[in-house]
Amino acid sequence: MDFKLTDEQQMIQAAARDFAEQQIAPVAAEHDVSGTFPLANIEAMGELGLMGIEVPEAYGGAGLDTIGYVLAMIEVSAADAAHGTIMSVNNSLFCNGILKYGTEAQKSTYVKAIASGEKIGAYALSEPQSGSDASSMKSRAVLSDDGSHYIINARKSWITSGPHARYLVLFASTNPEAGAKGISAFIIDTQTDGFSRGKTEPKLGIRASATCEIELSDYRCPVENRLGEEGEGFKIAMSVLDAGRIGIAAQAVGIAQAAYKASVSYARDRKAFGQEIGSFQMIQSKLADMKTRLEAARLLTLRAAWAKMEADKTGQRITLDGSMAKLFASEAAMWIAHQAVQLHGGMGYSKEMPVERYFRDAKITEIYEGTSEIQRLVIARTETGLR
Ligand code: CAA
Numbered sequence: 001m002d003f004k005l006t007d008e009q010q011m012i013q014a015a016a017r018d019f020a021e022q023q024i025a026p027v028a029a030e031h032d033v034s035g036t037f038p039l040a041n042i043e044a045m046g047e048l049g050l051m052g053i054e055v056p057e058a059y060g061g062a063g064l065d066t067i068g069y070v071l072a073m074i075e076v077s078a079a080d081a082a083h084g085t086i087m088s089v090n091n092s093l094f095c096n097g098i099l100k101y102g103t104e105a106q107k108s109t110y111v112k113a114i115a116s117g118e119k120i121g122a123y124a125l126s127e128p129q130s131g132s133d134a135s136s137m138k139s140r141a142v143l144s145d146d147g148s149h150y151i152i153n154a155r156k157s158w159i160t161s162g163p164h165a166r167y168l169v170l171f172a173s174t175n176p177e178a179g180a181k182g183i184s185a186f187i188i189d190t191q192t193d194g195f196s197r198g199k200t201e202p203k204l205g206i207r208a209s210a211t212c213e214i215e216l217s218d219y220r221c222p223v224e225n226r227l228g229e230e231g232e233g234f235k236i237a238m239s240v241l242d243a244g245r246i247g248i249a250a251q252a253v254g255i256a257q258a259a260y261k262a263s264v265s266y267a268r269d270r271k272a273f274g275q276e277i278g279s280f281q282m283i284q285s286k287l288a289d290m291k292t293r294l295e296a297a298r299l300l301t302l303r304a305a306w307a308k309m310e311a312d313k314t315g316q317r318i319t320l321d322g323s324m325a326k327l328f329a330s331e332a333a334m335w336i337a338h339q340a341v342q343l344h345g346g347m348g349y350s351k352e353m354p355v356e357r358y359f360r361d362a363k364i365t366e367i368y369e370g371t372s373e374i375q376r377l378v379i380a381r382t383e384t385g386l387r
Pocket of ligand 1: 123125131132133158159160180236317319368371
């Protein structure tokens with residue numbers, strides 16, 4: 001076993017860190033308060049290769065590996081989790097699925113546009129009445145009589161980057177009687193008739209990442225924009241989420257890292273009862289537990305990234321690795337951010353310091369791309385083989 005990073009992995013980590021420190025961190029609080037989407041930064045991140053890290057250069061990406069992606073996600077999310085959210089959807093949920101299941105034409109057109117940062121991508125699975133129970137979706141796609149296109153009627157919720165996305169990977173049933181095996185995946189152009197957006201959701205955290213409902217009403221999707229075979233959609237949705245969850249685990253590590261770093265610095269500077277608070281054992285105990293959970297989360301996330309790199313060669317599933325990394329890292333981030341607020345006392349509750357933002361941002365990592373409850377269900381089902 002070798003924990004050393006390759007030259008390329010160190011290079012993308014350093015590039016992401018530099019950009020995050022210089023361009024993201026200074027505007028993070030402002031975007032959090034205003035809730036404005038950081039379009040200029042996202043375009044610049046595309047130019048740096050951060051919007052398609054694992055995408056081959058031929059399709060507009062950086063051509064690096066999953067460990068490189070995780071390292072960059074940690075750096076970006078440590079500066080601002082909302083930038084991390086947008087980055088993870090473009091990389092994991094949009095590009096990854098089309099690279100794995102798409103045709104050459106789909107990769108050349110859609111992956112290229114998103115990986116280069118020229119356009120923004122999104123992933124539409126959840127519906128108003130189906131979140132965790134994803135296969136019970138109501139959205140329908142019906143093949144036209146001449147077989148040239150699908151007529152899609154769909155209502156999807158919680159679409160990250162929805163207000164700004166040009167293309168989406170969307171799931172709808174082509175055969176409702178077949179349940180999960182009747183679901184198919186489609187690439188949707190948001191500039192086509194029949195597509196509309198609902199209001200942007202006001203959110204607790206990751207406020208600069210825009211989220212909305214979308215609706216497709218008699219939307220005509222050319223048959224060549226179906227992703228994979230008919231009925232293969234649920235498998236595509238789940239395997240894309242297996243990889244997506246590694247990105248969310250990395251985002252959680254980034255938030256936890258920022259909360260921990262702020263706490264160490266505050267413990268060194270802040271004085272009470274005549275000494276630095278970091279010399280009190282109750283604060284030391286918090287810092288020791290925060291650091292240990294942070295590094296355990298980082299290792300589990302990097303191991304899941306390595307598992308994905310192996311699986312890309314063997315075709316094996318990484319369901320267990322992705323779920324364990326996301327479950328542990330997201331709960332560690334929430335716990336660490338909670339400790340950070342407590343350790344900062346009144347200043348932890350104030351918008352003058354970023355720890356209250358870390359606390360609000362950490363919460364979403366326990367919810368999206370499968371709640372902690374769903375990750376526990378997936379892990380236990382995989383281990384026992386029982387349902
Ligand atoms: N990879 C490949 N195939 C998979 C799979 C995976 N990870 N998981 C399931 N499948 C296959 C199964 O093998 C099964 O096929 P077979 O019958 O041929 O074996 C089929 O899919 C159905 O599987 P299940 O019976 O296990 O399906 P289920 O209805 O019981 O659901 C679930 C399982 C784990 C609960 C799943 O629905 C799930 O993960 N739910 C959570 C959904 C989720 O994460 N939503 C997040 C929304 S996206 C988001 O948050 C994006 C954002 O904007 C940031």
